[in-house]
Amino acid sequence: MNGSDDDIRWVSAQRPAIDPPDAVATSQARAELLRHAARSARLAPVAAAPSAARPRRRRIAVLARPRRGIAMAAAAAVVAAACITAALAVAPRLGHDGINTAIAPGVAKAQTLVLLANHIALAPRRGDATLVFHRNAIRGEGTFTGADLYLDNGRYYYAMTRAGLPAAIKAGPQDFSLKPIVDAMASVSSADPSVARAAFLKAADPLYGGDIQHGPTAEQDNVIWVSGVDVLGAAYGRPAVLAGVLRALATVHGVTVTHTTFHGVRTLDIAMKVPAQTVNLAAMKRALAARIKAMGHLTKAEAAVKQKLDAQSQSAPKTIPAHFMRLTLNARTGGLMRYTDVGLVVTYHVTRVNAARLGGR
Amino acid sequence: MSADLDRVTIDSDAGVIERSLRDPQAFGELFDRHWGAVHRYCGSRAGSDGEGLAAETFRLAFDRRATYDTERADALPWLLGLATNLIRNHLRERSRGTRAVGRLDPSPTADHADAAIDRAEAALLGPVLTAALEGIGCDDRDALLLIAWNDLSYHEVAEALDIPVGTVRSRISRARLRLRTRLSELGYTRG
Numbered sequence: 355m356n357g358s359d360d361d362i363r364w365v366s367a368q369r370p371a372i373d374p375p376d377a378v379a380t381s382q383a384r385a386e387l388l389r390h391a392a393r394s395a396r397l398a399p400v401a402a403a404p405s406a407a408r409p410r411r412r413r414i415a416v417l418a419r420p421r422r423g424i425a426m427a428a429a430a431a432v433v434a435a436a437c438i439t440a441a442l443a444v445a446p447r448l449g450h451d452g453i454n455t456a457i458a459p460g461v462a463k464a465q466t467l468v469l470l471a472n473h474i475a476l477a478p479r480r481g482d483a484t485l486v487f488h489r490n491a492i493r494g495e496g497t498f499t500g501a502d503l504y505l506d507n508g509r510y511y512y513a514m515t516r517a518g519l520p521a522a523i524k525a526g527p528q529d530f531s532l533k534p535i536v537d538a539m540a541s542v543s544s545a546d547p548s549v550a551r552a553a554f555l556k557a558a559d560p561l562y563g564g565d566i567q568h569g570p571t572a573e574q575d576n577v578i579w580v581s582g583v584d585v586l587g588a589a590y591g592r593p594a595v596l597a598g599v600l601r602a603l604a605t606v607h608g609v610t611v612t613h614t615t616f617h618g619v620r621t622l623d624i625a626m627k628v629p630a631q632t633v634n635l636a637a638m639k640r641a642l643a644a645r646i647k648a649m650g651h652l653t654k655a656e657a658a659v660k661q662k663l664d665a666q667s668q669s670a671p672k673t674i675p676a677h678f679m680r681l682t683l684n685a686r687t688g689g690l691m692r693y694t695d696v697g698l699v700v701t702y703h704v705t706r707v708n709a710a711r712l713g714g715r
Numbered sequence: 716m717s718a719d720l721d722r723v724t725i726d727s728d729a730g731v732i733e734r735s736l737r738d739p740q741a742f743g744e745l746f747d748r749h750w751g752a753v754h755r756y757c758g759s760r761a762g763s764d765g766e767g768l769a770a771e772t773f774r775l776a777f778d779r780r781a782t783y784d785t786e787r788a789d790a791l792p793w794l795l796g797l798a799t800n801l802i803r804n805h806l807r808e809r810s811r812g813t814r815a816v817g818r819l820d821p822s823p824t825a826d827h828a829d830a831a832i833d834r835a836e837a838a839l840l841g842p843v844l845t846a847a848l849e850g851i852g853c854d855d856r857d858a859l860l861l862i863a864w865n866d867l868s869y870h871e872v873a874e875a876l877d878i879p880v881g882t883v884r885s886r887i888s889r890a891r892l893r894l895r896t897r898l899s900e901l902g903y904t905r906g
Contacts, residue, residue: 361894364903365863368844372758372765375751383770384746390774391739465743472751 377473378613378620378685381466466611466622467604468547471597474688481706482506484591486690487516493697504588505709508533520713531561535585539598550601554578575606579626583681587690590704596688613685616692620685630676639664728790732783742777745790752865753794759864760802762839768805772798787874792867796875799857806836847897855890858883 486502501519503511510530513522522528530536538557542550551574558577559567566577582603589595603609603624612623642660674696682692690702726734728745735742753772758765775797776790783793836845848856861872869887873880 361891361898362859362863364898365844365847365859365894368841368847369864370759370762370839370841370844372755375754375766375769379766380750380754383750383766383773384743386770387746387773387777388740388743391735391742391777465747468747469750 374473377466377470380469380473381611381613384465384469465604466613467600467609467624470622470683470685470688471543471600471604473686474593474596474600479591479593479706481591481708483707483709483712484588485516485519485705485707485712486587486590487703487705488587489701491699491701502587503707503709503712504530504591506591510588523709523713530588532581532585532588534558534561535581536588536592536595539585539589539595539602540592541598542601543594543597545598545601547601547604550598551578551605553598554582554602572607575626578602578606579609579679583690583693586681586683586688587702587704590687590689591706593688600688614682616682619691621691622683622685624681624683625678626680628674628677628679630674727788729783729785729788732780732790733785735777735780739777742773742780745776745794746773749791749794752791753798756795756865757798757802760836760839760860761805764805768798768801771801775801784874789871791865792871792875795861795865795867796877799861799875803853803857846901847894847903849897851890851893855886855893858886859890859894862887 483503483505486504488500488502489497490500491497499515501513501516503513503519503523505511508530509527510533511519511522512528513519534557535554538553539550542553545553555567555574555577558581559565561581562577566574582599585599586596589599606626608627610625610627612625614621614623639660677696678694680692680694681690683689684691689704691704692702693700726744728748731741731744731748735745750769750773754766754769756765757769757772761768772794776794779797783790787793840848848859851859857876858872861867861875862869867875869880869883872883872887876883
């Protein structure tokens with residue numbers, strides 16, 4: 355168009371304002387399209403066809419989790435549930451468990467996450483920091499809380515309670531080990547999910563000992579699932595990062611997304627199926643030892659797990675029944691709301707705040 | 716993994732459509748790429764009915780994917796063309812209801828299809844735009860709005876509406892001539 359196109363520009367400017375497509379309505383339209391496609395092709399719809407029950411490794415839990423807050427929850431869960439949660443963190447490589455490590459990232463079942471990513475990528479957030487308050491209910495261990503404060507300038511503070519944050523802030527910023535992942539996700543907010551996945555793994559690689567990026571696909575899925583949960587909380591104030599993480603999560607094999615409500619809020623339940631499996635406590639102990647050898651030390655959470663493990667007399671394998679790990683997100687904002695695993699329920703309250711009011715800077 | 720990444724990266728819309736002939740679920744990728752644009756276009760032209768029309772556009776596209784010209788890498792013009800036809804049919808249906816209500820005061824052009832669609836669309840576009848587009852025929856208006864609202868080129872409009880490029884030029888020329896006249900009449904100055 356050239357300078358004489360004022361009339362075209364005028365018509366363009368008169369275009370009725372349309373709200374961007376609602377994430378839920380969009381996912382419904384997509385699901386309906388795929389059902390239509392399935393009917394037309396006389397194939398079962400994707401949503402109705404659960405993934406083949408490949409044996410998979412569960413989340414890499416406490417031992418591989420570099421951050422403090424949730425790791426403590428997982429640490430307690432490990433102990434409370436007879437090391438259920440963390441045990442597989444150090445299980446042998448998947449290939450040795452008969453797991454098909456050539457699983458291509460499956461995006462189709464989690465397109466809702468991509469659509470949500472498109473939606474929230476445009477959403478502005480107020481304030482200059484994100485406060486993630488989480489209440490962790492652990493079977494047999496009671497309940498404890500944690501408060502993570504993520505400033506948009508990259509600083510991070512943690513306290514067990516909201517009231518403890520000013521003191522934590524005064525003491526100085528703490529290390530947020532997942533920051534490289536947060537930074538990497540910012541650049542893939544609109545990328546293809548497989549690109550987001552690759553960026554996630556590249557950033558996570560050093561945090562997991564440098565063998566994740568090119569490791570088995572199922573193990574990569576675990577890294578994305580586990581770290582993704584924490585990054586989702588940290589990224590609430592940065593929609594682009596949130597969008598990147600959701601795109602990466604969409605590639606986790608077998609992940610399913612269901613529309614739900616939670617306390618009257620429209621939510622998305624993201625589930626990752628964990629088949630029945632056997633936990634090898636001895637292998638877990640060996641891995642702890644290996645980590646000490648490689649890193650020279652353990653985090654406090656890891657040390658706590660080690661202490662509990664050392665206190666247990668039995669090293670016999672334990673069986674974990676098949677179950678789902680579920681993550682509940684606000685369907686509009688992508689905000690974390692709940693996380694459940696065997697013996698563990700974490701409820702979140704994620705808000706944007708002004709750090710100065712809490713003493714942050 | 717890298718091979719998979721390569722495939723995903725280089726797949727054009729045409730590639731996705733071709734793949735969907737073997738794997739129908741792959742059509743979801745086309746939805747992900749263009750839902751936003753199609754939704755916006757349908758919403759702009761059909762108001763609250765736009766979302767349903769956008770969804771119907773993709774269903775129709777799926778049904779017709781075997782006829783897609785895979786020489787065209789970008790499928791958005793094709794989708795917008797399908798949407799345009801659906802919108803027009805929708806407005807026609809809507810105008811029937813309007814006519815039924817308006818029989819008590821029939822106008823001389825009440826049976827004229829374009830006029831009926833005009834009235835239906837007027838309720839959706841608002842008075843200012845409706846006044847400016849008054850007198851521009853449906854075919855010409857479709858071409859004009861595809862260019863003005865979607866930044867399509869003449870060639871892409873031709874693909875969208877499945878008409879020769881020369882026809883697009885003449886439609887746009889006619890529409891703009893009428894539009895400028897109307898803008899002048901309505902007191903909008905250029906520049």
